[in-house]
Amino acid sequence: MNKLDVTEAIFIIKNEKSLKWQEIADGIGKSVVWTTSACLGMNSFPEAEADKIISYLGLPLESKQALMEFPIKEWDKAIPQDPLVYRLYEVVGVYGDTLKEVIQEKFGDGIMSAIDFSMEVDKEENPKGDRVILTLNGKFLPYATW
Amino acid sequence: MNKLDVTEAIFIIKNEKSLKWQEIADGIGKSVVWTTSACLGMNSFPEAEADKIISYLGLPLESKQALMEFPIKEWDKAIPQDPLVYRLYEVVGVYGDTLKEVIQEKFGDGIMSAIDFSMEVDKEENPKGDRVILTLNGKFLPYATW
Amino acid sequence: MNKLDVTEAIFIIKNEKSLKWQEIADGIGKSVVWTTSACLGMNSFPEAEADKIISYLGLPLESKQALMEFPIKEWDKAIPQDPLVYRLYEVVGVYGDTLKEVIQEKFGDGIMSAIDFSMEVDKEENPKGDRVILTLNGKFLPYATW
Amino acid sequence: MNKLDVTEAIFIIKNEKSLKWQEIADGIGKSVVWTTSACLGMNSFPEAEADKIISYLGLPLESKQALMEFPIKEWDKAIPQDPLVYRLYEVVGVYGDTLKEVIQEKFGDGIMSAIDFSMEVDKEENPKGDRVILTLNGKFLPYATW
Amino acid sequence: MNKLDVTEAIFIIKNEKSLKWQEIADGIGKSVVWTTSACLGMNSFPEAEADKIISYLGLPLESKQALMEFPIKEWDKAIPQDPLVYRLYEVVGVYGDTLKEVIQEKFGDGIMSAIDFSMEVDKEENPKGDRVILTLNGKFLPYATW
Amino acid sequence: MNKLDVTEAIFIIKNEKSLKWQEIADGIGKSVVWTTSACLGMNSFPEAEADKIISYLGLPLESKQALMEFPIKEWDKAIPQDPLVYRLYEVVGVYGDTLKEVIQEKFGDGIMSAIDFSMEVDKEENPKGDRVILTLNGKFLPYATW
Amino acid sequence: MNKLDVTEAIFIIKNEKSLKWQEIADGIGKSVVWTTSACLGMNSFPEAEADKIISYLGLPLESKQALMEFPIKEWDKAIPQDPLVYRLYEVVGVYGDTLKEVIQEKFGDGIMSAIDFSMEVDKEENPKGDRVILTLNGKFLPYATW
Amino acid sequence: MNKLDVTEAIFIIKNEKSLKWQEIADGIGKSVVWTTSACLGMNSFPEAEADKIISYLGLPLESKQALMEFPIKEWDKAIPQDPLVYRLYEVVGVYGDTLKEVIQEKFGDGIMSAIDFSMEVDKEENPKGDRVILTLNGKFLPYATW
Amino acid sequence: MNKLDVTEAIFIIKNEKSLKWQEIADGIGKSVVWTTSACLGMNSFPEAEADKIISYLGLPLESKQALMEFPIKEWDKAIPQDPLVYRLYEVVGVYGDTLKEVIQEKFGDGIMSAIDFSMEVDKEENPKGDRVILTLNGKFLPYATW
Amino acid sequence: MNKLDVTEAIFIIKNEKSLKWQEIADGIGKSVVWTTSACLGMNSFPEAEADKIISYLGLPLESKQALMEFPIKEWDKAIPQDPLVYRLYEVVGVYGDTLKEVIQEKFGDGIMSAIDFSMEVDKEENPKGDRVILTLNGKFLPYATW
Incomplete structure (x- = not known):
């Protein structure tokens, strides 16, 4: 699993369980902005938080390495459009x-x-x-x- | 005088009098971010604030029209470098x-x-x-x- | 299903049934411009309209979540060519x-x-x-x- | 005088006389959008309207040629910022x-x-x-x- | 079939039968430039010409809708290189x-x-x-x- | 005088004498498109045509070198806007x-x-x-x- | 086979047989620069050279049409980086x-x-x-x- | 004098004396391509060549420093147009x-x-x-x- | 195998064996920066180093040609974002x-x-x-x- | 005087006195890279260093404010060419x-x-x-x- 795979897995679970980012953040004891950015692959989880989110969401164990990987922070649109x-x-x-x-x-x-x-x-x-x-x-x- | 001329005039007076943006903002009763942006020509002064800043800084009266003019908000570097x-x-x-x-x-x-x-x-x-x-x-x- | 899948599904049904955007819009009680933009994935359906368009076109029920999802509004060509x-x-x-x-x-x-x-x-x-x-x-x- | 000179002359007169674009448009019998665009140099005045605006605003006679000149319609920012x-x-x-x-x-x-x-x-x-x-x-x- | 599929199908038949664009154009009674542009997907076939080219080349019937579809006229290289x-x-x-x-x-x-x-x-x-x-x-x- | 100076001089004379590009072209015995492009500085005048246009328009003799200079053919807008x-x-x-x-x-x-x-x-x-x-x-x- | 497929086929054979571009060029009686550019798909083979390279390298016969096809000469990086x-x-x-x-x-x-x-x-x-x-x-x- | 001033001075003298780049190159004992590039300000003259070109063309002595200055090699058009x-x-x-x-x-x-x-x-x-x-x-x- | 395949294979082995780039560099007797760049496909391995890294990491023998291939050194973002x-x-x-x-x-x-x-x-x-x-x-x- | 004026003044004095950047740096007790960058206007002088460089080079006293001004760090070519x-x-x-x-x-x-x-x-x-x-x-x- 790479960071992209983990992000997709998180979105699927989040939708199935109708979770909010705020709830996931509370579930691992971090703020909602940081938690969301890390779930989107723009920050790396320290080991403790990686363990907690795997447990909280029920992610597969092999996602731990990808969660802890240091991300390449890049964005598509040099001038954003959304x-x-x-x-x-x-x-x-x-x-x-x-x-x-x-x-x-x-x-x-x-x-x-x-x-x-x-x-x-x-x-x-x-x-x-x-x-x-x-x-x-x-x-x-x-x-x-x- | 256009907005650019007024901005230059404000910088000259600000330097001569060793004023801070915070002091100018206090002098006209607005916040420092808004006041600075308006002095840099990125916001328009309502008439009351135009009168106050002319009086506070000793700007020429003919700067009033430029201070109140609605600015064109553009920036040089699509991707900033500073x-x-x-x-x-x-x-x-x-x-x-x-x-x-x-x-x-x-x-x-x-x-x-x-x-x-x-x-x-x-x-x-x-x-x-x-x-x-x-x-x-x-x-x-x-x-x-x- | 994501928003792109739903858009494709709508185009297939629209072609098969020879529907016009105007008819789809009338079918859900919204204007043709808004309805088309929402079908193209550039606006989100409120729940009532999501239910109506699923019923009117015969879309699969699992498209409801994608129809209601808040879209990322981006376009391909910074300077359009068409x-x-x-x-x-x-x-x-x-x-x-x-x-x-x-x-x-x-x-x-x-x-x-x-x-x-x-x-x-x-x-x-x-x-x-x-x-x-x-x-x-x-x-x-x-x-x-x- | 070129089109740019005439535009500047119009702005000076407009400010001195506190005229609105709507009044200038009414003064020459055209709509406000078209009149403004022609005053900004993005459309050419037909001869009758050139005569009228010279007379209405008191522009110099030598501005007539520039008012009637066919403009080059270009803009600075391929992606606008204002x-x-x-x-x-x-x-x-x-x-x-x-x-x-x-x-x-x-x-x-x-x-x-x-x-x-x-x-x-x-x-x-x-x-x-x-x-x-x-x-x-x-x-x-x-x-x-x- | 979409416009791209039809273009590919035309190229395959054109190569197999060693046809020239001029011959295809003559076969449907239109000029060679327009016919080629429509075959490349940059113009839409009116119904009569869609029928003729299907018959002349032996295209599948389901290509008719794509041939008549109004194209999105876009090109890859803003500054061409070929x-x-x-x-x-x-x-x-x-x-x-x-x-x-x-x-x-x-x-x-x-x-x-x-x-x-x-x-x-x-x-x-x-x-x-x-x-x-x-x-x-x-x-x-x-x-x-x- | 450089090519730009000569182009400006030609425009002034053309306006004063109310000449058309077609007349200037006829005056030097070349086509109107080529003549206009050479007057705009995008082509070089051979010596005979340089002499003729100097004589026809009454350009100063020192413009001859610039008229015959080989131009740098460049344009402002990589993607034209007019x-x-x-x-x-x-x-x-x-x-x-x-x-x-x-x-x-x-x-x-x-x-x-x-x-x-x-x-x-x-x-x-x-x-x-x-x-x-x-x-x-x-x-x-x-x-x-x- | 299109030009890209043929280029890939040539690379595979060239590697398997440890051939140099110079040898391939000598094998078809053309210069090494032109031969390499044609093998990379940036020039079209005349029929005689297409036959020779098919024979020299043992390319499949159906590659002949692609070898002779007139290429679209485009490159990826407007400003090269290698x-x-x-x-x-x-x-x-x-x-x-x-x-x-x-x-x-x-x-x-x-x-x-x-x-x-x-x-x-x-x-x-x-x-x-x-x-x-x-x-x-x-x-x-x-x-x-x- | 900076490099640009010296380049302009060279062009004026070259035109007045009807010199060719080849003659200037011969006058200083270097090749025509290098000499031209150095005169255009894209290479620096070693001291001996700076002395020779000053003497050959009759450039002012104060141009020596600019001729020997190490140039900034930049060009206007990332994708050239001429x-x-x-x-x-x-x-x-x-x-x-x-x-x-x-x-x-x-x-x-x-x-x-x-x-x-x-x-x-x-x-x-x-x-x-x-x-x-x-x-x-x-x-x-x-x-x-x- | 091409250079990209080899890079992926190296990452998989590196992760499985929990190796550091420093250890791989030591294993082949080169510096860590050069070794990492060559593993990422931005430098070519000389034959001796190709043999060593195949042996040290247990890479398949058919990776040798790709390791020794001269790379195309290109990067995605002309202005980096990470x-x-x-x-x-x-x-x-x-x-x-x-x-x-x-x-x-x-x-x-x-x-x-x-x-x-x-x-x-x-x-x-x-x-x-x-x-x-x-x-x-x-x-x-x-x-x-x- | 603004930062640009001061940079020009420094270059003139540096040339007249045939000073090296290393000597100027030694004269103010800072490293040559930092000193050069500050003289080029890309770093601000602390007050002590501003006083020293004014004294060392004989800059006018009114340059002190510009030397100490916090610079806007921008560069011309997003992709450098020199x-x-x-x-x-x-x-x-x-x-x-x-x-x-x-x-x-x-x-x-x-x-x-x-x-x-x-x-x-x-x-x-x-x-x-x-x-x-x-x-x-x-x-x-x-x-x-x-």
């Missing part, structure tokens, strides 16, 4: 220079890490229409001089 | 499908608006290295059927 | 700035939503050659300030 | 195949012309948020056989 | 602005239709090397004003 | 494989030269709408074997 | 303008044909490292005027 | 895999250097049309193992 | 001009070979976080003049 | 997957930082041709789970 994903790309395009100004004003010359990084999705109920609250949390890395 | 901005693009690429799964599980078929939208940058002090907290807040828009 | 679709792209290219001027003059700074959105195709008979009347109807979304 | 224009591109991407199915079902094998073509923008007031109504009207051109 | 096709692309690149000047001088502001259009290939014998004579014949479409 | 030029590109895309089949059936393995090449534009009057007749005439070049 | 091929592309990039200057100084306005063309690869032994001698030989084609 | 240069690119595309097979058969696994490299252009007179003989001469570099 | 590889691309982008200045200051006009080249990866333990030490070692190739 | 830089890009392409395997085998799932990063260039004298030794030193960042 409207939900495109809107995030648009935010990066429209506000990229702004974020550079504001982050570097607060922290100095450097970047927000996308590796030492986590992310959450929350729902804010609102009579005019519910709101998606997306929180990115990344370590600030200052540029080295040498 | 490391700070690229990391955000990478997050969209790596986690795009994950966010689609998680948001649509919580909200149904639809998207997070990038128009009815706001964003904040916060600093979380941490002995292992401070962390950037970036919060996106967008209205959920369900797809229409007809 | 002449019918290219002409629409050309209209966007030639008239894009014009529409920005006219819509924002009428509504203020904001956009026409492509999510809270519907579209109709009509035929206007004309002795010099019939005309295609394409009507897009989208909610105006004003840009937020914060 | 959110208002991108949403239209997204509609073409998401609904392109649908429109091909529906138009060709109604009309036969052919296309909607983007040349023998007109377009209107209307505002539909709505308590949940006003709506943009965009109507495209193009001659159907059947493919030749020979 | 030398014969590239030379045509080069002519469009080198002489595009020239043709715009000359056609619009003769006809006014508008275009040559690629839909209400036909094309012929002739051979001119010449002792210095035979010459290819390629004739494009398209309806002139003047731009609308409204 | 509708008149795009339609020609579309013809190459839609009919490229067809032309390869038909030309090679008539001539053998080889190409139509775009160098030993000429082109004409004619107008065919037609009550349903005049037609553009575009004739390309290129030497057939068979592939070498060695 | 280091050997990239170096040739780099030479074209770095020395393209130089070659234009030098060839047109020697020959007048025109090009070197890539169709009436041959190429050889030689090895020059050299104590500091052997050298590859690549010789391109193409007919000069002067631009037509008309 | 027909003379495109034909060379086409040769690389069509024969790239062939050259890889033939060179590696003669030399082993490695490449032809584009750095330890020279090139010549010769004219072969031929009653059917003169021929361009282009000779590339590059050191073979075997891949290292370690 | 974060580990992208960071290296970013280093080339950010520091490319710097490296050109520094290398050419130390060595003269020329390049670092990517063919006569080796590379090592080392781990430097560090209490603040271990460091990756990547060492590239390439022969300096001076540009030829001729 | 041969020295391209070879580095080629190394990333050819060895990217290899480096991923080897680094992650030594360190676990994560990346080498391009921010907490330094680089050195050394010259290794060698009778067969000197060698460039390029050493990259980046902190290993393990992927977070959450």
